[in-house]
Amino acid sequence: MWELNKEKGLPVYRKIIELILSYIREGELLPGEKLPAERRLAEKLGVNRSTVVHALEELEDMGWLIRKQGSGSFVAEGKWGIASTARTDWRRYLEQNAFNKTEPFIEKMNQLMSENSDQILDVYTGELPLELIPSFDIPPLTWKHFLEEEEQDDFGYLPLRESICRMVEKEYDFSLQKESLLITSGAQQALFLILQVLLRAGDSVAIEDPSFFYALPIFQAAGIRLYGVPMDDEGIELxxxxxxxxxxxxxxxxxNPSFQNPTGKVMGVRRRQELVKLCQKYQIPIVEDDVFGQLSEISAIQIPPLKKLDPENVLYIGSLSKILGSTTKIGWLSAPPSVNRQIAEARKIMDFSLSIFPQLLGNIALNDPSFDEKLSLLKNEVHQRGEAVYTVLKKLECWKVEKPQGGFYLWATFLGKELKQNDWQQFLREGLLAAPGFLFSRDRNSVRINFSRVSAEQLPLFRQKIEKISESIFKTTESRK
Known part of the structure; x- marks a missing residue:
């Protein structure tokens, strides 16, 4: 008794679970019978005590054991002395949940954010601070008005689609057809639907390295293989x-060719043309994420959307969430009509209903007479904040940083020895919550900063924190040499 099988590929704690279950089923361990003490059992099996504890905890969760502190572990007794029916090992299923694998660094940042302290500076969150989001007057609307709104089909609210088409034509001087425009609950839903409808488990997708796509669990959940492609100053290396x-x-x-997340890089027009030609050569579609398009400081002539260069081969994703706040959850996907029809049908089958409420609000904002003026004011304020944060970092010789040209992300790289996990803990200790490079790639020396979240009043606090962190990291790095 108490001998583990030698099957390879099975974790030791699972072997212990299977061994104890076999003894219970075969009657060698009876209901109510006490198991050997944890330390004694570990000695019998020739394993660490922690491994035994892990196995016993699993068996308790499954309903096979009852563990009493100070007394030990006992085989569970069901009604009338019959062992309980085995329960599904939900923990084993949950371990495979890609959406539940939160990076410990992010967990710690979320914990610090919940403290709501004036000394915590959040430059991690990927959206505008509340004070910068434009405010628009909403005309009187009744509940009946929402119920009577009938201009929504499977592609979304028609007036909003028309408004988006007008906005894109005005911004980029090219036309999106409202018949090929699918409204989504944000840009990430557009990505999710593309993965579900156009790809299948095991397919390979090329992304920039680094890239925020790397951080999204939807790829892992769909079984998609991501491959990173290095970037130069112009973007993805062809x-x-x-x-x-x-x-x-x-x-x-x-x-993400315009104000790439996380680096803020902008792909030049020639590189865009060459990328389109390369993908045409291999008949590979391009997904273009253009969620920062409305926050550009560069002429649209210099950075035309890939969709404008190749309307048939590019799936174009846009969003209002970056300027109207993430709670609006308004994104869109422009694709060939046949593709969007399939995607719209799949969404309907998945029962991903699209609320009319945010679509109406989005349409009201786009048609507000003050929209252009308020967007211009927003861009100006974001630009000023970007210049200020850039200037602070530029003065620190240990950081390499490029001046932002749009969007609201700045990418800074530490110019010393490779940073270790403890170095990143300095950011947490100082309450400067930023996004380390390892969230987006293998890069461990860079950090993404959302400069839109640093107001003029907060700039001295940002300067104080980043200077202190830099000094501390530099000293730690020097001590390792």
């Missing part, structure tokens, strides 16, 4: 991308 396409049979290329 020679590396072509090599990757040949090597891994890439099915789709996903890029």
């Amino acid at each position: 020679m590396s991308l072509e090599q990757l396409i040949r090597q891994h049979r890439v099915k789709m290329v996903m890029v």
Whole structure:
């Protein structure tokens, strides 16, 4: 008794679970019978005590054991002395949940954010601070008005689609057809639907490295293989991308060419043209994430959307959430009509209903006479905040940083030895909550900062914190040499 099988590939704690279950089922362990003490059982099995504890906890969760502090572990007794029916091992299923694998660093940041302290500066959250979000007057609306609104089909609220088409034409001087525009509950739903409808588990997708796509659990949950392509000052390196396409049979290329998240890089028009030609050559569709398009400081002529260069091959994702706040949850996907029809049908089957309420609010905002003026004021304020944060970092010789040209992210790289986990803890200790590079790639020396969240009043606090962190990291790094 108490001998583990030698099956390879099975964790030791699972072997212990299977061994105890076999003894219970075969009657060698009876209802109410006490198991050997944890330390004694570990000695018998030749394993660590912690491994035994893990196995016993699992068996308790499954209903097979009852553990009493100070008394030990006992085989559970069901009614009338019959052992309880085995329960599903839900923990084992939950361990496979890609949406539940939160990075410990993010958990700690969320904990600090909940403290709501004046000394905590959040430059991690990927949205505008509340004070910068434009405010628009809402005309009197009754509940009946919402119920009577009939201009929504499977593609979304028609007046909003028309308003988005007008906005894109005005901004970029090219036309999106309202028949090919699908309203989504934010940009991430558009991504999710693309993965579900156009790809299947095991398919390969090329993304920029670093990229916020790397941080999204929806790819892992869908079984999609992500491959990072290095970037230069112009964005994704095309020679590396072509090599990757040949090597891994890439099915789709996903890029964020304007104010890339997290680096803030902007892909020039020539690189955009070459990227389009490369993907046409291999007949691979491009997903273009353009959620920062409305926060540009560069002329649209210099950075035309990939969708404008290749309307048929590019799936174009836009969003109002970056300027109207994430709670609006308004995004859109422009794709060939046949593609969007399939995606709209799939969404309906999944029962992802699209609320009319945020769509009406989005349409009201886009048609407000003051929309252009308020957007201009927003861009000006965000620009000033970006310049201020950039200036602070530029003066610190240990950080390499590029001046932002739009969006609201700044990417800073530490110019010393590779940073360790303890170095990043300095950010948490000082209450400067930023996004480390390892959230977006293998890069451990860079940090993403949402400069829109640093007001003029908060700038001295930001300067104080980043200077103190930099000094501390530099000293720690020097001590390792």
